[in-house]
Amino acid sequence: MPELPEVETIVRDLRPILAGRRLRHPTLHHTDILRRVRPSRLLRTLDGNRIMEVGRRAKHVVLRLESGHRLVIQPGMTGTLVVHHRRLTAVQRRYAVLEAGIGRGERLVYRDVRRLGVIWLLDDRGWRSYTARIGPEPLDPDFDASAFAAQLRGTRQAIKKVLMDQRRLAGVGNIYANEALFRARIDPSRRSDRLRPQEAHALFGSLREVLQAAIAAKGTTVRDYRTGTGQAGSFQDILQVYGRGGLACPRCGTRLATTHAIDARQTTFCWRCQRSSG
DNA sequence: ACGAGGTCCTGCGAGC
DNA sequence: TGCTCGCAGGACCTCG
Numbered sequence: 001m002p003e004l005p006e007v008e009t010i011v012r013d014l015r016p017i018l019a020g021r022r023l024r025h026p027t028l029h030h031t032d033i034l035r036r037v038r039p040s041r042l043l044r045t046l047d048g049n050r051i052m053e054v055g056r057r058a059k060h061v062v063l064r065l066e067s068g069h070r071l072v073i074q075p076g077m078t079g080t081l082v083v084h085h086r087r088l089t090a091v092q093r094r095y096a097v098l099e100a101g102i103g104r105g106e107r108l109v110y111r112d113v114r115r116l117g118v119i120w121l122l123d124d125r126g127w128r129s130y131t132a133r134i135g136p137e138p139l140d141p142d143f144d145a146s147a148f149a150a151q152l153r154g155t156r157q158a159i160k161k162v163l164m165d166q167r168r169l170a171g172v173g174n175i176y177a178n179e180a181l182f183r184a185r186i187d188p189s190r191r192s193d194r195l196r197p198q199e200a201h202a203l204f205g206s207l208r209e210v211l212q213a214a215i216a217a218k219g220t221t222v223r224d225y226r227t228g229t230g231q232a233g234s235f236q237d238i239l240q241v242y243g244r245g246g247l248a249c250p251r252c253g254t255r256l257a258t259t260h261a262i263d264a265r266q267t268t269f270c271w272r273c274q275r276s277s278g
Numbered sequence: 279a280c281g282a283g284g285t286c287c288t289g290c291g292a293g294c
Numbered sequence: 295t296g297c298t299c300g301c302a303g304g305a306c307c308t309c310g
Contacts, residue, residue, distance in 0.1 A: 001303070059304080076304055078288080095288090114287040116304060157280070166305075175305065223289085223302085264283080265303060267282085 002075040004171030005214035006225050007056050013228025015054040022050045024101035037121045058134050058170035070127050076116035078224040135168045147199035150193045158262045160188035169237050174265050175242045180207040182241045188267050188274040241268040
């Protein structure tokens with residue numbers, strides 16, 4: 001489930017390979033992941049187009065093309081973007097959604113088992129409105145603890161839901177919301193606007209720490225996620241709460257609790273360490 | 279503004 | 295053994 005660290009890993013792996021390459025003979029195996037663009041126009045625009053820049057915004061891979069378009073790929077739950085050095089096997093092709101030659105016998109392949117991912121082709125204006133709808137990047141040096149705290153003050157929703165709200169904060173999903181809240185010792189169900197300034201500050205620090213650590217570990221592979229070179233990430237070995245419900249809290253030994261009360265998503269936390277105090 | 283719930287999609291594992 | 299069903303949860307939607 002690619003969140004910010006996973007997409008950042010993909011982008012860092014792919015950038016040196018893709019920058020400057022020309023896309024050739026793109027093929028689309030499923031059209032249900034396209035938004036606001038017809039398959040024929042997508043393929044026509046991609047064919048022969050050069051990749052100028054490989055970037056990330058929130059949980060999305062952004063390929064800036066010579067034509068001025070941006071190919072934006074949201075991997076959703078199970079999407080992966082990988083460069084293959086040889087022809088795809090039948091198994092690899094099975095979930096391929098979009099593939100294109102990039103020269104030197106290599107192919108860029110977007111595969112997505114559940115196809116909850118989305119592909120956009122945006123011109124400049126489309127890109128501006130697209131990125132304007134997404135919140136600040138948590139690792140942006142210009143985004144600081146006080147700006148983060150200001151975001152949290154604006155809503156009464158549960159803090160965990162706020163962390164995952166892409167309009168308020170870019171790139172954080174279920175795994176890293178759980179981990180950051182644990183590290184900051186904050187109850188995930190706490191009202192966002194009731195966090196004390198020092199709690200918001202601590203949460204900001206924890207969030208940045210866990211995102212940086214996950215990038216260093218090349219992301220978390222639970223099932224489908226792969227790096228840009230097709231490897232599994234390793235942060236799953238470092239997770240402290242996500243997926244560890246019923247096991248001992250790594251800090252105090254209490255059994256970790258799992259609930260689905262917040263946004264119907266799996267929330268795992270420690271009753272003792274993340275005690276509610278407001 | 280907010281919570282609840284539905285929608286998309288497929289693989290997987292539990293339970294019968 | 296083989297079936298059904300619930301779950302995984304990102305992003306978006308509607309409804310009250």
